[in-house]
Amino acid sequence: MQGKRVYMDNAASTRMDEKVLEAMEPYLFEKYSVATSEFGHSMGIEAKEGLEEARKSIAKRLGAAPGEMIFTSGSAESSNLAIKGVMEANKGHLIVSDIEDFAVLHTARTLEKAGYEVSYLPVDEEGFVDPDELVDTIRDDTVLVSIQHANQEIGTIQDISALAGICDEAEVLFHTDATHTFTRVPLDVEKIPVDLVTLSAHTIHGPKGIGALYVREGTPLKKQMEGGFQEFDMRGGLENIPGAVGFSKAVELVAEDENRRLKELRDMIIDRVQEEIPDTTLNGSREQRLPQNANITFHYVEGESITLHLDMRGIAVSTGSACFSRSLEASHVIMGIGGDHERAHGSVRFSLGRFNTEEEVNYVVDNIKEVVKRLREISPLGKE
């Protein structure tokens, strides 16, 4: 299949939906003004209306009030603001899980360097945090717990209701990174006592460079980005109104049957690989798993070799192999679930999006089958 391109790295970023661009366009070419107060010029008021409509609709999807939603440049900034903002406003002890995204993990390390005490919660072999262990780790001076809703690499969905409930009871603030779950896995802040939620647009076919942080009313938070009084004086800098409008449209476009369809495609990948390719391991939970994520270790072969071969066949996926990473370190997530270097070395993440089809899934599995077979012929491992 010459020239064929199949993109299955949607957890890294997605293709923006045309409908999102359509929604954004007026805010780039007509209503491009800065958002002003109601006493400003009418073009500013028009822009402001677009921003507030977007805020309202995104907040609604999360069960939040519009005033609890701060727009940011994306999930990294949201998590930075959530964690540094809360810790600097309160001082005390912080708890995060071992398999968080770097935006959370590196923020925690920076705070640790600055003198804050941080505890890192281990996870079990499927990537779950043990609620009992959280109970035991919470101290009198614990201020904040940050545990992701679902994992970026292995797709494991935490029992967020139990974890948030524990924190609520202990009167500790709870932040969750919902970058990979927002609109894909239900989360309602009216029912679940989370205090801060990191959200992102580019993972759901929205624009890059826009995200949001949900902050429950009354949560003490120290502003991190100085500038004007934008975003309830919580984030200075000109508002990204086209981005916010695009984000809101992207949220609106994710429907329940899309998530069901992604789940079917995901299961096709997992089932076909497990049936047709020997010596594989599914990373993460089979049941509590993101509808758009499959992560599989192909033993005896290396991930960068797999992804490079697939790339030459027009397929984009990613791997947790050290050879692929910017720091030459194996995936901290796969290592965190008790995997060894070998498990990370041959791991491949397939992450699905709106534009993937059943035909593409079959094309990818057919090709990975061939590639793994070829690489195993070269490998010294796995042979008798």
Place this chain on the structure above:
Amino acid sequence: MGMPYSEKVIEYFKNPKNVGKIEDADGKAKEGSPACGDMVQVYIKVDKETQTITDIKFESYGCASNIATGSIITEMAKGKTIEEAKQITWQDAADELGGLPPVKAHCSVLAIDGLRAAIQNYEEKHGLLKDQKPTTVEIVEDRLKRVMNPMTGLDVIKTDLIHDISVEDGVVTIYVDLDEDHQFANAIKEDIKEKIEPLWDVQRVEVHFGE
């Protein structure tokens, strides 16, 4: 920005030469890197009269650079005497491949190590090895010339990354001129340990960072 690999690397990666085992090999060795996770196994047949490598094969559990380097060195070593083959460096292999990305140096150095280890295995089996010498700072330094600095693709000695080395009672302590939070600090540390720990009289390797 295009593909980081040369056409030749891609060609050898797609169609590696001399892949497989030699059942009755005269020398064989497995070299592995926990830092990268890569592993390479090299098999050689040697003509006892001329000490020439008559056949050589390799297997790789590694990334593209590892596979391509493994393939090219088998071609380079074939027909050479073991003394000549020992002189093949990572740089020779990289040049032959039309260059390798610096960050991938340590994956490909492994293939060179595999070849040298296979020759050493042959020498050991045939009583050609000299007596084992106690580890000195010089020996450590020599070994560190096979630890690559991922920022430059040159070794850590040449790029002045090693601040100090001490060898005392089987404990080798190495001071690296790099912040401990540096992007590559862990990768370099694991690579250093992997190269020094196998020395016969070394019990422990300590790596310290700090500028």
